[in-house]
Amino acid sequence: MVEDTNRSLLTKEAAALSPATRVKYYDIVIDHGNGATITDADGKTYIDLLASASSTNTGHAHPHIVAAITKQAQKLIQYTPAYFANEPAAKLAPRLAALAPISGPVKLAWGNSGSDANDAIIKFARAYTNRQYVVSFTGAYHGSTYGSLTTSAVSLNMSRKIGPLLPGVVKVPYPDPWQRLANESEDAFVDRLFRAFKQPFETYLPAEEVAVILIEPIQGDGGIVKAPTSYLKKVYDFAHEHGILFAVDEVNQGLGRTGKWWSIENFEGLEPDLMSVGKSLASGLPLSVVMGKAPIMDALGSPAHTFTAAGNPVTTAAALATLDVIENEHLIERSALLGQRAQAFFENEQKQFAFIGDVRMYGLNGGIDIVDPITGLSDATATTKLIYRVFELGAIIISLRGNVLRFQPPLVITEDELTQAFSILHQAFTELAAGTLELPNNASEIGW
Structure with missing residues (x-):
């Protein structure tokens, strides 16, 4: 019997899969993972510097989470939480509410993805305020359902040919470093x-x-970019002055990714009215929540935000186990500590290689700009050469905005694995500087 390989599986899939469903990077099929490594269908193992788009902060196949999923699946896989409670969800709801960076009583609603959690922010905010307009920011990625897609602004393919989008959404510029003027x-x-x-x-x-x-x-996905604290404080104060709710998307950056439970905790004194959580909440299983102040979350009645499988027994059991791992293995502290080590590595590389521009690191979570050394402008070609060489050398990293290296390994990555990853990155940087890297044949297809 011929074994399935990357090539054979991708050939079979291509005839049936819409191109709208995948951002193209590498021609591999993930077979299995362990901790901070993944292995493809050809048997090649890679250090994972992406953590499944920050949805596996606890790593791959963590034994405690696998055990919780297995135990619950043997007991009850699904009975719709739209009608009846289940034990894991009933335990998870108050535990999550207690972790929210929101004072006063907090309530939540279940979803299946960060996308529908951001849709929920729109629903609950409109219901509570009796107002229609929503303000979001350029460079945002909030998801791919119609509401979350409308509030996003990171790719033209999220609006091209699928309008009209949700009415009442206004976008303003995000304060990212590419807008900073000289001096x-x-x-x-x-x-x-x-x-x-x-x-x-x-x-x-x-x-x-x-x-x-x-x-x-x-x-x-906008480039791992932190808004200046003073800017966010001005927006926050403006919102409160005008009776506007202040909502934060914690789907990508929450659950320890930034060295704190929630990214908003990097901004002292700012407290959201609503927040969306997903991705790593159940270590990659489809589960999300919108959390908010109780009066806001009481503004809607069922079935305004109910889903057949949202908050089901298996995903909520996985989420309970995920919180155990984050707490018991001190992954938030680990993210902060290893993030400092990563920042030191990239800043040292920046001194050696003129094509490394801005280095942004918030916990084990970074964006590294690749630029033309002469003009200082973004260099997507060099970035594609780099990420593909890193892939060839045995690590998975992708690009954002064409020229930003996305560095988000699982928070359980070992120090030895991190050292190996740094060695791979340094080799790729050295080869780019020497002019020995070539673009892959499918370079025009790669990236957002």
Whole structure:
């Protein structure tokens, strides 16, 4: 019998899979994973520096989580939480609510993905405020359902040919480093971007008709970019001044990724009214929540946000086990510590290689810009050469915005594995500097 290989499986799949469902990077089929490594159908093992888009913060096939899933599946796989409670979900709800960075009584609603959790923010905010408008930011990735897709602004293929999108959504510029002018101080940058934020409110968007401002405090797919604290404080104060809810998307950056439970905790004194959580909540199984202040979450009745499988016994059992692992293995502290080590590595490489531009690291979670050494502008070609060489050398890393290396390994990565990853990255950087790297044949297909 001929064994399935990467090539044979991808050939079989190609005839049946829509191209809309996958961002192209490497021609591999993941067969299994363990901790911070994954192995493809050809038997090649890679160090995982992506953590399944930050949805496996606890790593692959963690024994405690596998045991919890197995035990629950043997007991009850599914009975719709839309009608009846189940034991794991009933235990998880108050445990999650207690972890929310929100004062006062907190309630939540289940979903299947970060996308529908961000849809829920729109639903609950509109219901509570009796207002229609939603403000989001350029560079955002909130998901692919119609509401979350409308609030996103990271790829034209999220709006091309599928409009009209959700009405009542207004986008403003996110304060990312690519908008910083030469010799512009951070205070001047913040003031300029906040003026741009206010412009819609001063020209065509009545603040008293805005329900919610939705933001990633640290953008994920937008390039791993942290908003300046003073900027976010201005937006936060503006929202409260005008009775607008302040909502944060923690799907990519939550659950220890930034060295804290939630990315908003990197901004002292800012407390969301609503927040979305997904991805690593159940270590990659389909589970999400929207959490918020109780009066807001009481603004809707069923079935305004019910799903057949959302909050089912297996995914919520996995989430309980995930929280156990994060707490018992001190993954938040580990993220902060290993993030410092990663930052030191990339900053040292930055001194050696002129094509390494800005280095942003928040916990074990970084964006590294690859630029043209002469112009300082983004260099997507060099980035594609780099990520493909890293792949050939035995690690998985991808690009964002064409020229940003996305560095998000599982938080359980060992120090030896991290050292190996640094060695691979250094070799790829050295070869790029020497001019020996070539583009792969399918370079035009790679990336967002």
